[in-house]
Amino acid sequence: MFEGLKMLGIGLGNFLTLGTIFNVFWATQLGIIVGMLPGLTATMGIALLTTLTFRMPADNAVLILICMYIGSIYGGSRSAILLNIPGTPANAATAVDGHPLSRQGRAGEAIGIATTGSFLGSVIGMIMLALFTPLIGNFALSFQSIEFFWLAIFGVVISGTLTAPKDPLKGWISGFFGLMIAMIGMEGIHAHVRFSFGNIELSGGIRLIPAMVGAFGFAEVIMMMKHQKVEIIKSEIKRVIPRFMDIAKYWKTIIRSGLIGTFIGAIPGVGEDIGAWVSYDFARRASKESEKFGHGSIEGLIAAETGNNAAVGGAIIPVLSLAIPGSAPAAVLMAAMYIHGVRPGPLIMVENPQFVYSVVAMFLLATVAMFILGLSMVKTLVKVLQVPRSKLMPVVLVLCVIGAYAVESRYFDIIIMVIFGLLGYVMQELDYPVAPMVLGIILGDILDKNLRRALVLTDGSLTPFFTRPISIVLIFFIILSMVSKMRWFNLFMGNVKASIKGLFKRR
């Protein structure tokens, strides 16, 4: 405990220089602007910024990316409140109550409450990050190849289930297709080159950054070509700083949403949008004023914003402790860590425990910067929302092309970026979620190596895969997350519930 605090102090001390503070503020402000602009997402922002920071020292680069992450997830609330268009998918729940408040002439108040909710959510996420990363990391040290194999499968399946709630089949196809893509290139055990089609460039595998810039950045440019028009509503902004009582009144909602957001964020590949929706739903069910939800409820707004920003902290917990990202932006962040030579995963608590606490310190700095910037310059920044997309898209396109090339100076990466952009666009148009595919690409290598290593260690026997305690728990959750979405299972469960109720009534 004290050792952890000491390392956090060292981490914080290292960052308290003028240059670093400057980096924190510009990156967070840029994140807020990226989040504010509909069509520019947190994932795209982090992916593009990775291409700008790859020559920096690891600590500075990761700090800038975390500032972008926190800033953009918060920034999306601005357009959700003022335009009824979530700046990022994470802010969709914010629009439900934020925009009605804006229509009532309380836009300033809504922005202030959203900022405070995001700040408190980030603080809760940060505390959870500091507490649980070492615990999970230490626990994961007991994991062997079999557990890592099941954990990767669990990540892909649960991500598919939760990111495609209407049709999980599409989520699973996306996830397993991502695992197939990950098989391209040299495999880790016998160094065989697979699925390269005789192309030397492909023998090194699909690089993550161009693939992500394509799937999340270029795909958005293409989407914009189809949906160009955005209606801009002018809202008057008065008082922004919220009253203490308005916040204190909902302390239970804040804590609940913070914890839910962190938990949802920590589930592999799920992300901030679901964190916000689940927090919002719980708040509505528990509220004494549930009739106000959807019509400008302060409580609803706080729940959504606390939930999505707490999910950021949650998403980084499995990145650091298990090398499994909790969300799409966290996946890019993890890829950036690899570029900078940081290897997250269970061994990080043995090899580089200071880095974990440095990340917590980065989180703290970004959260404070977000709060300060969020409550200031509101009227000026709202003007950014009036920038037409026709001006924005060529800038994003140029950054996608140049950024994809810049990391490894390979033309082939631009082609990869374009292919993934088109694939991402088609998938989004047909309601196939892209996040499970990206998670599959990341986890494919871990999964392949661990399954084959485990089979070699067990002399080809499959029995240990189904008998080890952690494996049994993971298999149970994999089956449950798949079966729970099937109609017959829900009918069966409904009948069981009815039978139990009937039994108690008779008695």
Added chain:
Amino acid sequence: MEILLALVFMTVSGYWLQQGLAVYGFYVDGKPGSGFIPVLFSILVMILSAIALVRAVRTKRAAPSKATPAGDASPTVSADIDSWKTRLQPLIPAAIAIVGIYAITYLGVVVAVALIAFCWVRFLSHYTVVRSFLFSVPIVLFIYVVFVWWLRVPFPRGVFGF
């Protein structure tokens, strides 16, 4: 489109399955070979996409077919052209990016970026020539300062020498 995507997933996974079994080896010398995992996941994707395909076909059959009013061909033709325009529009950024790759090789990064930005705002956003030029200059400056001067990314020099 839904049917086409399911077929693409099935074809790709079919290729993965064939290569995994025939080329890389599923089980080699009593141990899992390089094709082990590709085979497993390609089978999974094939099954799941087959289900998606059946569903998509059923949905298409269940949907009422669009009737064409007799003797009124022209609106349908123009609607068809509009629909193709909408479908092809997303390919424009891809085409610009591909042209950009060749432009960077032959013209250098400065001219290529200027061309990409200029063409976009001139032909897609319908700005005037002067406005398009004024718009592309700061983008070129930004790319040059950040990527060439600051990050020192080794871009190829084009025919203009920069």
